[in-house]
Amino acid sequence: MTSTNKLLLEAKGITKYFGTITALENVNLKVHEGECLGVVGDNGAGKSTLMKVLSGLYKPSAGALFFEGKEHVLNSPKDSQNLGLEMVYQDLALAGNLPIGENIFLGREPTKNIGFLKFLDFKKIQEMTSAHLEKLKINVKSADQKVEELSGGQRQAVAIARSTAFNAKVVIMDEPTAALAIKEVGKVLDLINKLKSTGVGVIVISHRMDDIFTVCDRVMALFQGTNFAESQLVKTSRDEVIGWIMGKK
Protein backbone atom coordinates (compact mmCIF):
# COMPACT_ATOMS: atom_id res chain seq x y z
CA MET A 1 0.00 0.00 0.00
CA THR A 2 1.33 3.38 -0.85
CA SER A 3 1.12 6.52 1.20
CA THR A 4 -0.69 8.29 -1.64
CA ASN A 5 -3.94 6.98 -0.17
CA LYS A 6 -5.87 9.39 1.99
CA LEU A 7 -4.55 9.77 5.52
CA LEU A 8 -7.27 8.71 7.95
CA LEU A 9 -5.83 8.75 11.41
CA GLU A 10 -2.73 10.44 12.69
CA ALA A 11 -1.41 10.62 16.23
CA LYS A 12 1.30 13.20 16.87
CA GLY A 13 3.60 13.29 19.86
CA ILE A 14 1.35 11.20 22.10
CA THR A 15 2.65 11.17 25.66
CA LYS A 16 0.92 9.50 28.58
CA TYR A 17 1.95 9.58 32.20
CA PHE A 18 0.44 7.49 34.97
CA GLY A 19 1.67 9.34 38.04
CA THR A 20 5.46 9.20 37.76
CA ILE A 21 5.44 6.38 35.20
CA THR A 22 5.85 7.33 31.56
CA ALA A 23 3.81 4.85 29.53
CA LEU A 24 4.17 6.63 26.19
CA GLU A 25 6.60 9.32 25.14
CA ASN A 26 6.25 11.33 21.96
CA VAL A 27 4.70 8.49 19.94
CA ASN A 28 3.61 9.10 16.35
CA LEU A 29 1.30 6.89 14.30
CA LYS A 30 -0.39 7.10 10.90
CA VAL A 31 -2.98 4.97 9.12
CA HIS A 32 -4.14 5.48 5.56
CA GLU A 33 -7.28 4.38 3.75
CA GLY A 34 -7.19 0.66 2.94
CA GLU A 35 -3.94 0.19 4.81
CA CYS A 36 -3.12 -2.23 7.58
CA LEU A 37 -0.61 -1.10 10.18
CA GLY A 38 0.88 -3.72 12.45
CA VAL A 39 1.89 -2.58 15.92
CA VAL A 40 4.37 -4.84 17.68
CA GLY A 41 6.21 -4.57 20.95
CA ASP A 42 7.01 -6.52 24.06
CA ASN A 43 4.69 -6.60 27.06
CA GLY A 44 4.77 -3.18 28.66
CA ALA A 45 6.00 -1.46 25.51
CA GLY A 46 2.90 0.74 25.51
CA LYS A 47 0.78 -0.93 22.80
CA SER A 48 -2.37 -1.19 24.88
CA THR A 49 -1.99 2.30 26.31
CA LEU A 50 -1.62 3.71 22.81
CA MET A 51 -4.74 1.88 21.62
CA LYS A 52 -6.69 3.12 24.63
CA VAL A 53 -5.64 6.67 23.80
CA LEU A 54 -6.76 6.17 20.18
CA SER A 55 -10.14 4.76 21.25
CA GLY A 56 -10.81 7.61 23.68
CA LEU A 57 -10.58 5.50 26.82
CA TYR A 58 -7.49 7.42 28.05
CA LYS A 59 -6.78 11.08 27.53
CA PRO A 60 -3.19 11.69 26.46
CA SER A 61 -1.01 13.85 28.75
CA ALA A 62 0.36 15.55 25.65
CA GLY A 63 0.03 15.23 21.90
CA ALA A 64 -2.86 15.42 19.48
CA LEU A 65 -5.10 13.16 17.39
CA PHE A 66 -6.04 14.07 13.85
CA PHE A 67 -8.84 12.34 12.00
CA GLU A 68 -9.08 13.01 8.28
CA GLY A 69 -6.86 16.03 8.79
CA LYS A 70 -8.86 17.60 11.62
CA GLU A 71 -7.79 17.64 15.24
CA HIS A 72 -10.16 15.90 17.66
CA VAL A 73 -10.22 15.57 21.44
CA LEU A 74 -11.74 12.23 22.47
CA ASN A 75 -13.46 12.16 25.85
CA SER A 76 -14.96 8.68 25.66
CA PRO A 77 -15.15 5.62 23.38
CA LYS A 78 -18.47 7.05 22.15
CA ASP A 79 -16.59 10.04 20.67
CA SER A 80 -14.23 7.82 18.71
CA GLN A 81 -17.14 5.65 17.51
CA ASN A 82 -18.89 8.76 16.24
CA LEU A 83 -15.81 9.61 14.18
CA GLY A 84 -15.78 6.12 12.64
CA LEU A 85 -13.05 4.65 14.82
CA GLU A 86 -13.87 1.24 16.28
CA MET A 87 -12.11 -1.15 18.64
CA VAL A 88 -12.26 -4.94 18.51
CA TYR A 89 -11.39 -6.00 22.02
CA GLN A 90 -9.32 -9.03 22.87
CA ASP A 91 -12.08 -10.42 25.09
CA LEU A 92 -14.47 -9.95 22.14
CA ALA A 93 -17.10 -7.94 24.03
CA LEU A 94 -20.04 -10.00 22.80
CA ALA A 95 -23.05 -11.17 24.79
CA GLY A 96 -23.24 -14.94 24.24
CA ASN A 97 -26.92 -15.14 25.14
CA LEU A 98 -27.95 -12.83 22.31
CA PRO A 99 -28.18 -13.67 18.60
CA ILE A 100 -25.54 -12.50 16.13
CA GLY A 101 -27.65 -9.66 14.78
CA GLU A 102 -28.52 -8.25 18.18
CA ASN A 103 -24.86 -8.34 19.15
CA ILE A 104 -23.83 -6.46 16.03
CA PHE A 105 -26.37 -3.73 16.76
CA LEU A 106 -26.13 -3.82 20.56
CA GLY A 107 -26.51 -0.29 21.94
CA ARG A 108 -27.41 1.06 18.49
CA GLU A 109 -30.49 -1.00 17.66
CA PRO A 110 -32.78 0.24 14.91
CA THR A 111 -36.28 0.96 16.22
CA LYS A 112 -39.69 1.71 14.81
CA ASN A 113 -42.35 3.84 16.40
CA ILE A 114 -45.80 2.51 17.21
CA GLY A 115 -47.68 5.45 18.61
CA PHE A 116 -45.33 7.20 21.01
CA LEU A 117 -43.51 3.97 21.94
CA LYS A 118 -40.28 2.78 20.36
CA PHE A 119 -40.01 -0.91 19.51
CA LEU A 120 -37.03 -2.87 18.27
CA ASP A 121 -37.16 -3.40 14.53
CA PHE A 122 -36.17 -7.07 14.36
CA LYS A 123 -36.81 -7.29 10.64
CA LYS A 124 -34.41 -4.45 9.98
CA ILE A 125 -31.80 -5.95 12.33
CA GLN A 126 -32.12 -9.24 10.46
CA GLU A 127 -31.86 -7.65 7.02
CA MET A 128 -28.98 -5.35 7.90
CA THR A 129 -27.12 -8.21 9.58
CA SER A 130 -27.52 -10.55 6.62
CA ALA A 131 -26.44 -7.85 4.19
CA HIS A 132 -23.44 -6.91 6.31
CA LEU A 133 -22.29 -10.51 6.85
CA GLU A 134 -22.75 -11.12 3.14
CA LYS A 135 -20.60 -8.09 2.31
CA LEU A 136 -17.79 -9.40 4.52
CA LYS A 137 -18.33 -12.98 3.28
CA ILE A 138 -18.85 -14.25 6.82
CA ASN A 139 -20.65 -17.59 6.81
CA VAL A 140 -22.99 -18.44 9.64
CA LYS A 141 -26.09 -20.60 9.62
CA SER A 142 -28.34 -17.68 10.41
CA ALA A 143 -28.20 -14.20 11.87
CA ASP A 144 -30.53 -15.50 14.59
CA GLN A 145 -27.97 -17.95 15.93
CA LYS A 146 -26.79 -17.19 19.44
CA VAL A 147 -23.17 -16.14 19.72
CA GLU A 148 -22.44 -18.79 22.37
CA GLU A 149 -23.20 -21.46 19.75
CA LEU A 150 -20.41 -20.16 17.51
CA SER A 151 -16.79 -21.24 17.30
CA GLY A 152 -14.00 -18.90 18.44
CA GLY A 153 -13.24 -17.85 14.87
CA GLN A 154 -16.88 -17.16 14.09
CA ARG A 155 -17.14 -15.09 17.25
CA GLN A 156 -14.10 -13.07 16.24
CA ALA A 157 -15.70 -12.58 12.82
CA VAL A 158 -18.90 -11.33 14.49
CA ALA A 159 -16.85 -8.98 16.67
CA ILE A 160 -15.14 -7.59 13.57
CA ALA A 161 -18.47 -7.37 11.73
CA ARG A 162 -19.83 -5.48 14.73
CA SER A 163 -16.99 -2.97 14.57
CA THR A 164 -17.64 -2.25 10.90
CA ALA A 165 -21.44 -2.24 10.89
CA PHE A 166 -21.59 1.53 11.21
CA ASN A 167 -19.30 2.55 8.38
CA ALA A 168 -16.14 2.49 10.43
CA LYS A 169 -13.19 4.13 8.72
CA VAL A 170 -10.53 2.81 11.08
CA VAL A 171 -10.72 -0.46 13.00
CA ILE A 172 -8.27 -1.21 15.80
CA MET A 173 -7.84 -4.90 16.64
CA ASP A 174 -6.14 -6.09 19.78
CA GLU A 175 -4.61 -9.55 19.22
CA PRO A 176 -7.36 -10.64 16.81
CA THR A 177 -6.09 -14.22 16.48
CA ALA A 178 -4.81 -14.86 20.00
CA ALA A 179 -7.68 -17.07 21.16
CA LEU A 180 -8.26 -18.95 17.92
CA ALA A 181 -7.65 -22.45 16.66
CA ILE A 182 -5.04 -22.50 13.89
CA LYS A 183 -7.53 -23.36 11.15
CA GLU A 184 -9.62 -20.33 12.09
CA VAL A 185 -6.75 -17.84 12.05
CA GLY A 186 -6.71 -17.85 8.25
CA LYS A 187 -10.39 -16.93 8.06
CA VAL A 188 -9.96 -13.95 10.35
CA LEU A 189 -6.92 -12.76 8.40
CA ASP A 190 -8.95 -13.08 5.17
CA LEU A 191 -11.57 -10.92 6.79
CA ILE A 192 -8.99 -8.24 7.62
CA ASN A 193 -7.89 -8.26 3.97
CA LYS A 194 -11.53 -7.88 2.96
CA LEU A 195 -11.88 -4.83 5.22
CA LYS A 196 -8.79 -3.28 3.64
CA SER A 197 -10.21 -3.81 0.17
CA THR A 198 -13.29 -1.77 1.17
CA GLY A 199 -11.04 1.14 2.13
CA VAL A 200 -11.02 0.66 5.90
CA GLY A 201 -7.79 1.49 7.70
CA VAL A 202 -6.84 -1.32 10.08
CA ILE A 203 -4.48 -1.31 13.04
CA VAL A 204 -3.53 -4.77 14.23
CA ILE A 205 -1.75 -5.32 17.51
CA SER A 206 -0.26 -8.77 17.47
CA HIS A 207 2.51 -10.94 18.77
CA ARG A 208 2.23 -13.32 15.86
CA MET A 209 4.64 -12.61 13.05
CA ASP A 210 2.46 -14.75 10.77
CA ASP A 211 -0.44 -12.34 11.26
CA ILE A 212 1.70 -9.27 10.71
CA PHE A 213 3.33 -10.64 7.59
CA THR A 214 0.04 -11.88 6.11
CA VAL A 215 -2.16 -8.80 6.40
CA CYS A 216 -0.06 -5.72 7.21
CA ASP A 217 1.38 -3.21 4.81
CA ARG A 218 3.50 -1.43 7.33
CA VAL A 219 4.82 -2.40 10.72
CA MET A 220 5.89 -0.24 13.63
CA ALA A 221 7.55 -1.30 16.84
CA LEU A 222 7.16 0.31 20.22
CA PHE A 223 9.94 -0.10 22.75
CA GLN A 224 9.66 1.26 26.29
CA GLY A 225 6.92 3.68 25.29
CA THR A 226 8.65 5.22 22.29
CA ASN A 227 8.64 4.77 18.50
CA PHE A 228 11.51 2.35 18.01
CA ALA A 229 11.38 1.39 14.38
CA GLU A 230 9.02 1.45 11.42
CA SER A 231 9.13 0.06 7.92
CA GLN A 232 7.08 -0.91 4.89
CA LEU A 233 6.56 -4.61 5.25
CA VAL A 234 8.24 -5.50 1.96
CA LYS A 235 11.43 -3.83 3.14
CA THR A 236 11.85 -5.81 6.34
CA SER A 237 12.01 -9.39 7.55
CA ARG A 238 10.60 -11.43 10.40
CA ASP A 239 13.97 -11.63 12.11
CA GLU A 240 14.39 -7.89 11.95
CA VAL A 241 10.92 -7.25 13.42
CA ILE A 242 11.53 -9.78 16.19
CA GLY A 243 14.77 -7.92 16.90
CA TRP A 244 12.86 -4.64 17.20
CA ILE A 245 10.51 -6.17 19.75
CA MET A 246 13.54 -7.01 21.86
CA GLY A 247 15.04 -3.57 21.38
CA LYS A 248 17.74 -4.47 18.84
CA LYS A 249 18.28 -2.72 15.53
Place this chain on the structure above:
Amino acid sequence: MEDKEKKQDSLYVKLIPYFEKYGILLLLVIMILVMHILQPDVFLSWRNVTNVFKQISWQSMLALGVFMVIVTAGIDLSVGSIMMLSLMILAIVAKAGAPWFIVVLVPLFAGFLCGLINGLGITLLRMPHPFIMTLGTLYIFRGTGNLISGGTPISGFTDEVRYLGHGRIDLTWLGLEKSQYLPVSLVLIAVVYFVFWVFLNHSRTGKWIYAIGGNPSAARASGINVNKILIIVYSLCGFLSGIGALILAGRTDSGYPNAGLQSELDAIAACIIGGASFFGGRGTVLGVFAGVMIMGILRNGLNLMDVSSFWQQVLIGSIIVLAVYVDVLRRDFGTRK
Protein backbone atom coordinates in the same frame (compact mmCIF):
# COMPACT_ATOMS: atom_id res chain seq x y z
CA MET B 1 -18.23 -38.62 8.82
CA GLU B 2 -18.07 -34.90 9.22
CA ASP B 3 -21.30 -34.47 7.33
CA LYS B 4 -23.08 -36.86 9.63
CA GLU B 5 -21.93 -34.89 12.66
CA LYS B 6 -23.13 -31.71 11.08
CA LYS B 7 -26.61 -33.13 10.53
CA GLN B 8 -26.89 -34.21 14.15
CA ASP B 9 -25.66 -30.82 15.21
CA SER B 10 -28.25 -28.97 13.18
CA LEU B 11 -31.03 -31.17 14.58
CA TYR B 12 -29.97 -30.26 18.12
CA VAL B 13 -29.65 -26.62 17.21
CA LYS B 14 -33.13 -26.70 15.72
CA LEU B 15 -34.76 -28.42 18.70
CA ILE B 16 -33.04 -26.58 21.51
CA PRO B 17 -34.67 -23.17 21.06
CA TYR B 18 -38.12 -24.80 21.14
CA PHE B 19 -37.24 -26.81 24.19
CA GLU B 20 -35.82 -23.73 25.84
CA LYS B 21 -38.94 -21.72 25.05
CA TYR B 22 -41.72 -24.23 25.57
CA GLY B 23 -40.29 -27.11 27.62
CA ILE B 24 -41.53 -25.59 30.85
CA LEU B 25 -45.04 -25.24 29.43
CA LEU B 26 -44.96 -28.95 28.67
CA LEU B 27 -44.22 -29.64 32.34
CA LEU B 28 -47.10 -27.37 33.30
CA VAL B 29 -49.52 -29.17 30.99
CA ILE B 30 -48.40 -32.56 32.33
CA MET B 31 -48.98 -31.33 35.88
CA ILE B 32 -52.46 -30.07 35.04
CA LEU B 33 -53.30 -33.43 33.43
CA VAL B 34 -52.00 -35.40 36.43
CA MET B 35 -53.95 -33.22 38.85
CA HIS B 36 -57.06 -33.55 36.71
CA ILE B 37 -56.76 -37.34 36.70
CA LEU B 38 -56.23 -37.41 40.46
CA GLN B 39 -59.05 -34.93 41.21
CA PRO B 40 -61.37 -35.14 38.19
CA ASP B 41 -64.37 -33.43 39.80
CA VAL B 42 -62.70 -30.58 41.58
CA PHE B 43 -59.38 -29.57 40.03
CA LEU B 44 -60.54 -28.09 36.74
CA SER B 45 -63.78 -26.68 38.16
CA TRP B 46 -64.38 -22.95 37.64
CA ARG B 47 -64.20 -22.33 41.33
CA ASN B 48 -60.88 -24.07 41.81
CA VAL B 49 -59.18 -22.63 38.73
CA THR B 50 -60.09 -19.07 39.71
CA ASN B 51 -58.91 -19.93 43.22
CA VAL B 52 -55.47 -20.90 41.93
CA PHE B 53 -55.19 -17.61 40.08
CA LYS B 54 -56.29 -15.64 43.11
CA GLN B 55 -53.74 -17.47 45.24
CA ILE B 56 -50.84 -16.83 42.88
CA SER B 57 -51.85 -13.26 42.08
CA TRP B 58 -49.50 -11.34 44.36
CA GLN B 59 -46.70 -13.93 44.20
CA SER B 60 -46.73 -13.63 40.42
CA MET B 61 -45.90 -9.91 40.74
CA LEU B 62 -42.94 -10.55 43.03
CA ALA B 63 -41.70 -13.36 40.76
CA LEU B 64 -41.83 -11.13 37.68
CA GLY B 65 -39.80 -8.43 39.46
CA VAL B 66 -37.23 -10.87 40.77
CA PHE B 67 -37.04 -12.42 37.29
CA MET B 68 -35.89 -9.17 35.69
CA VAL B 69 -33.28 -8.80 38.40
CA ILE B 70 -32.09 -12.38 37.87
CA VAL B 71 -31.77 -11.73 34.13
CA THR B 72 -29.15 -9.09 34.97
CA ALA B 73 -27.35 -11.78 37.02
CA GLY B 74 -28.49 -10.05 40.22
CA ILE B 75 -30.83 -11.05 43.01
CA ASP B 76 -33.44 -9.23 45.06
CA LEU B 77 -34.08 -10.71 48.50
CA SER B 78 -36.10 -7.74 49.69
CA VAL B 79 -39.27 -8.11 47.57
CA GLY B 80 -41.27 -9.68 50.43
CA SER B 81 -40.26 -6.85 52.74
CA ILE B 82 -40.94 -4.19 50.09
CA MET B 83 -44.43 -5.65 49.71
CA MET B 84 -45.00 -5.65 53.48
CA LEU B 85 -43.75 -2.07 53.87
CA SER B 86 -45.88 -0.89 50.93
CA LEU B 87 -48.89 -2.69 52.41
CA MET B 88 -48.36 -1.07 55.80
CA ILE B 89 -48.04 2.38 54.26
CA LEU B 90 -51.23 1.71 52.27
CA ALA B 91 -53.02 0.65 55.45
CA ILE B 92 -51.91 3.73 57.37
CA VAL B 93 -52.83 6.08 54.55
CA ALA B 94 -56.22 4.35 54.20
CA LYS B 95 -56.88 4.61 57.94
CA ALA B 96 -55.96 8.29 57.82
CA GLY B 97 -58.94 8.71 55.51
CA ALA B 98 -57.18 9.51 52.25
CA PRO B 99 -59.33 9.22 49.09
CA TRP B 100 -59.16 5.80 47.41
CA PHE B 101 -57.12 6.88 44.37
CA ILE B 102 -54.38 8.11 46.68
CA VAL B 103 -54.52 4.90 48.71
CA VAL B 104 -54.17 2.87 45.51
CA LEU B 105 -51.19 4.84 44.21
CA VAL B 106 -49.29 4.98 47.50
CA PRO B 107 -48.06 1.33 47.58
CA LEU B 108 -46.93 1.51 43.95
CA PHE B 109 -44.91 4.61 44.70
CA ALA B 110 -43.55 3.19 47.96
CA GLY B 111 -42.51 -0.04 46.21
CA PHE B 112 -40.83 1.90 43.43
CA LEU B 113 -38.91 3.97 45.97
CA CYS B 114 -37.73 0.90 47.88
CA GLY B 115 -36.52 -0.60 44.61
CA LEU B 116 -34.78 2.64 43.75
CA ILE B 117 -32.95 2.48 47.09
CA ASN B 118 -31.80 -1.04 46.23
CA GLY B 119 -30.66 0.05 42.79
CA LEU B 120 -28.80 3.11 44.05
CA GLY B 121 -27.14 1.08 46.81
CA ILE B 122 -25.94 -1.59 44.38
CA THR B 123 -24.55 0.89 41.85
CA LEU B 124 -23.53 4.03 43.78
CA LEU B 125 -22.36 2.33 46.99
CA ARG B 126 -20.73 -0.33 44.78
CA MET B 127 -21.90 -3.22 46.94
CA PRO B 128 -19.90 -6.30 45.96
CA HIS B 129 -23.09 -8.21 45.19
CA PRO B 130 -26.83 -7.36 45.06
CA PHE B 131 -27.35 -10.22 47.53
CA ILE B 132 -25.77 -8.08 50.26
CA MET B 133 -27.62 -4.86 49.54
CA THR B 134 -31.01 -6.57 49.30
CA LEU B 135 -30.32 -8.77 52.33
CA GLY B 136 -29.79 -5.54 54.21
CA THR B 137 -32.96 -3.95 52.89
CA LEU B 138 -34.89 -7.17 53.60
CA TYR B 139 -34.40 -6.34 57.28
CA ILE B 140 -34.58 -2.56 56.89
CA PHE B 141 -37.89 -2.48 54.98
CA ARG B 142 -39.66 -5.02 57.21
CA GLY B 143 -38.37 -3.27 60.31
CA THR B 144 -39.60 0.06 58.97
CA GLY B 145 -43.00 -1.49 58.21
CA ASN B 146 -43.28 -2.66 61.80
CA LEU B 147 -42.05 0.68 63.18
CA ILE B 148 -44.67 2.74 61.35
CA SER B 149 -47.53 0.36 62.16
CA GLY B 150 -46.48 -0.55 65.69
CA GLY B 151 -46.27 -4.18 64.56
CA THR B 152 -50.04 -4.66 64.69
CA PRO B 153 -52.43 -5.46 61.83
CA ILE B 154 -54.52 -2.64 60.36
CA SER B 155 -57.75 -3.85 58.73
CA GLY B 156 -60.69 -2.59 56.75
CA PHE B 157 -60.32 -1.01 53.30
CA THR B 158 -62.91 0.41 50.93
CA ASP B 159 -64.13 -1.60 47.92
CA GLU B 160 -62.23 0.62 45.48
CA VAL B 161 -58.95 -0.15 47.24
CA ARG B 162 -59.79 -3.86 47.32
CA TYR B 163 -60.87 -3.99 43.66
CA LEU B 164 -57.65 -5.33 42.09
CA GLY B 165 -57.23 -8.08 44.66
CA HIS B 166 -60.85 -8.92 45.40
CA GLY B 167 -62.94 -7.62 42.51
CA ARG B 168 -65.04 -9.88 40.29
CA ILE B 169 -65.91 -9.44 36.66
CA ASP B 170 -69.43 -10.65 36.15
CA LEU B 171 -69.87 -13.03 33.21
CA THR B 172 -73.62 -13.64 33.42
CA TRP B 173 -74.02 -11.69 30.16
CA LEU B 174 -72.20 -14.59 28.50
CA GLY B 175 -74.86 -16.95 29.80
CA LEU B 176 -72.67 -18.17 32.66
CA GLU B 177 -73.81 -18.57 36.22
CA LYS B 178 -73.23 -15.95 38.89
CA SER B 179 -70.55 -18.12 40.55
CA GLN B 180 -68.62 -18.27 37.27
CA TYR B 181 -67.00 -14.88 37.51
CA LEU B 182 -63.55 -13.70 36.39
CA PRO B 183 -61.29 -12.47 39.22
CA VAL B 184 -59.93 -8.99 38.49
CA SER B 185 -56.54 -10.18 39.75
CA LEU B 186 -56.43 -12.73 36.90
CA VAL B 187 -56.92 -9.96 34.34
CA LEU B 188 -54.30 -7.89 36.14
CA ILE B 189 -51.76 -10.75 35.96
CA ALA B 190 -52.41 -11.11 32.23
CA VAL B 191 -52.05 -7.38 31.58
CA VAL B 192 -48.90 -6.91 33.71
CA TYR B 193 -47.20 -10.00 32.27
CA PHE B 194 -48.02 -8.92 28.73
CA VAL B 195 -46.69 -5.41 29.29
CA PHE B 196 -43.44 -6.71 30.77
CA TRP B 197 -43.10 -9.30 28.01
CA VAL B 198 -43.28 -6.50 25.46
CA PHE B 199 -40.87 -4.39 27.52
CA LEU B 200 -38.25 -7.13 27.89
CA ASN B 201 -38.42 -8.47 24.34
CA HIS B 202 -39.29 -5.51 22.16
CA SER B 203 -37.70 -2.45 23.72
CA ARG B 204 -34.06 -1.43 23.62
CA THR B 205 -33.93 -1.21 27.42
CA GLY B 206 -35.28 -4.76 27.64
CA LYS B 207 -32.66 -6.01 25.20
CA TRP B 208 -29.96 -4.27 27.23
CA ILE B 209 -31.21 -5.98 30.41
CA TYR B 210 -30.52 -9.33 28.69
CA ALA B 211 -27.19 -8.06 27.33
CA ILE B 212 -26.03 -7.02 30.81
CA GLY B 213 -26.84 -10.51 32.07
CA GLY B 214 -25.02 -12.07 29.13
CA ASN B 215 -21.82 -10.03 29.36
CA PRO B 216 -21.71 -6.79 31.36
CA SER B 217 -18.41 -5.70 29.82
CA ALA B 218 -19.81 -6.18 26.33
CA ALA B 219 -22.78 -4.04 27.33
CA ARG B 220 -20.42 -1.35 28.63
CA ALA B 221 -18.25 -1.49 25.52
CA SER B 222 -21.41 -1.01 23.44
CA GLY B 223 -22.03 2.30 25.16
CA ILE B 224 -24.85 1.01 27.38
CA ASN B 225 -25.11 2.78 30.73
CA VAL B 226 -25.11 -0.38 32.83
CA ASN B 227 -25.69 1.34 36.17
CA LYS B 228 -28.68 3.26 34.85
CA ILE B 229 -30.27 0.07 33.51
CA LEU B 230 -29.66 -1.73 36.83
CA ILE B 231 -31.31 1.11 38.76
CA ILE B 232 -34.32 0.88 36.40
CA VAL B 233 -34.51 -2.89 36.89
CA TYR B 234 -34.44 -2.78 40.70
CA SER B 235 -36.93 0.11 40.74
CA LEU B 236 -39.34 -1.82 38.52
CA CYS B 237 -38.90 -4.86 40.75
CA GLY B 238 -39.90 -2.71 43.73
CA PHE B 239 -42.82 -1.27 41.76
CA LEU B 240 -44.10 -4.78 41.01
CA SER B 241 -43.80 -5.64 44.72
CA GLY B 242 -45.94 -2.54 45.32
CA ILE B 243 -48.58 -3.94 42.95
CA GLY B 244 -48.31 -7.17 44.95
CA ALA B 245 -49.07 -5.18 48.12
CA LEU B 246 -52.15 -3.65 46.51
CA ILE B 247 -53.44 -7.07 45.46
CA LEU B 248 -52.75 -8.52 48.91
CA ALA B 249 -54.58 -5.60 50.53
CA GLY B 250 -57.60 -6.49 48.43
CA ARG B 251 -57.40 -10.21 49.15
CA THR B 252 -56.91 -10.00 52.92
CA ASP B 253 -58.53 -6.62 53.65
CA SER B 254 -55.69 -6.05 56.05
CA GLY B 255 -52.13 -4.87 56.50
CA TYR B 256 -50.34 -7.33 58.75
CA PRO B 257 -46.73 -7.69 59.98
CA ASN B 258 -46.13 -11.15 58.52
CA ALA B 259 -47.25 -10.24 55.01
CA GLY B 260 -44.92 -11.67 52.40
CA LEU B 261 -42.67 -13.35 54.92
CA GLN B 262 -40.25 -15.59 52.98
CA SER B 263 -42.11 -14.85 49.77
CA GLU B 264 -38.82 -13.70 48.21
CA LEU B 265 -37.76 -17.34 48.25
CA ASP B 266 -40.98 -18.41 46.52
CA ALA B 267 -40.37 -15.73 43.90
CA ILE B 268 -36.82 -16.91 43.29
CA ALA B 269 -38.00 -20.53 43.14
CA ALA B 270 -40.64 -19.68 40.54
CA CYS B 271 -38.00 -17.98 38.36
CA ILE B 272 -35.61 -20.92 38.65
CA ILE B 273 -38.34 -23.49 37.91
CA GLY B 274 -39.35 -21.29 34.99
CA GLY B 275 -35.90 -21.58 33.45
CA ALA B 276 -34.19 -18.34 34.46
CA SER B 277 -30.46 -18.77 34.94
CA PHE B 278 -28.75 -17.47 38.06
CA PHE B 279 -25.81 -16.48 35.87
CA GLY B 280 -28.03 -14.04 34.04
CA GLY B 281 -29.16 -13.39 30.50
CA ARG B 282 -31.44 -16.40 30.29
CA GLY B 283 -35.13 -16.95 30.89
CA THR B 284 -38.49 -15.83 29.55
CA VAL B 285 -41.54 -14.06 30.94
CA LEU B 286 -43.64 -17.02 29.83
CA GLY B 287 -41.29 -19.31 31.76
CA VAL B 288 -41.70 -17.30 34.97
CA PHE B 289 -45.45 -17.44 34.56
CA ALA B 290 -45.23 -21.21 34.15
CA GLY B 291 -42.97 -21.36 37.20
CA VAL B 292 -45.49 -19.43 39.30
CA MET B 293 -48.32 -21.62 37.99
CA ILE B 294 -46.45 -24.84 38.72
CA MET B 295 -45.89 -23.81 42.32
CA GLY B 296 -49.48 -22.62 42.65
CA ILE B 297 -50.97 -25.77 41.14
CA LEU B 298 -48.73 -28.00 43.23
CA ARG B 299 -49.86 -26.31 46.44
CA ASN B 300 -53.49 -26.23 45.37
CA GLY B 301 -53.52 -29.84 44.17
CA LEU B 302 -51.83 -31.17 47.26
CA ASN B 303 -54.25 -29.20 49.42
CA LEU B 304 -57.18 -30.72 47.53
CA MET B 305 -55.75 -34.17 48.17
CA ASP B 306 -55.21 -33.31 51.81
CA VAL B 307 -51.45 -33.84 51.60
CA SER B 308 -49.53 -32.27 54.45
CA SER B 309 -47.86 -28.93 53.74
CA PHE B 310 -44.58 -30.54 54.79
CA TRP B 311 -44.80 -32.70 51.67
CA GLN B 312 -45.44 -29.56 49.64
CA GLN B 313 -42.12 -28.18 50.84
CA VAL B 314 -40.32 -31.39 49.93
CA LEU B 315 -41.93 -31.48 46.48
CA ILE B 316 -41.28 -27.85 45.62
CA GLY B 317 -37.67 -28.24 46.66
CA SER B 318 -37.34 -31.35 44.52
CA ILE B 319 -38.83 -29.59 41.51
CA ILE B 320 -36.31 -26.76 41.85
CA VAL B 321 -33.41 -29.21 41.83
CA LEU B 322 -34.91 -31.21 38.97
CA ALA B 323 -35.68 -28.14 36.86
CA VAL B 324 -32.14 -26.83 37.22
CA TYR B 325 -30.67 -30.25 36.46
CA VAL B 326 -32.68 -30.37 33.22
CA ASP B 327 -31.25 -26.92 32.45
CA VAL B 328 -27.71 -28.17 33.08
CA LEU B 329 -28.29 -31.06 30.65
CA ARG B 330 -29.75 -28.70 28.08
CA ARG B 331 -26.72 -26.46 28.27
CA ASP B 332 -24.38 -29.39 27.83
CA PHE B 333 -26.03 -30.07 24.49
CA GLY B 334 -26.71 -26.52 23.46
CA THR B 335 -23.48 -24.63 24.04
CA ARG B 336 -20.06 -25.11 22.60
CA LYS B 337 -17.39 -25.27 25.22
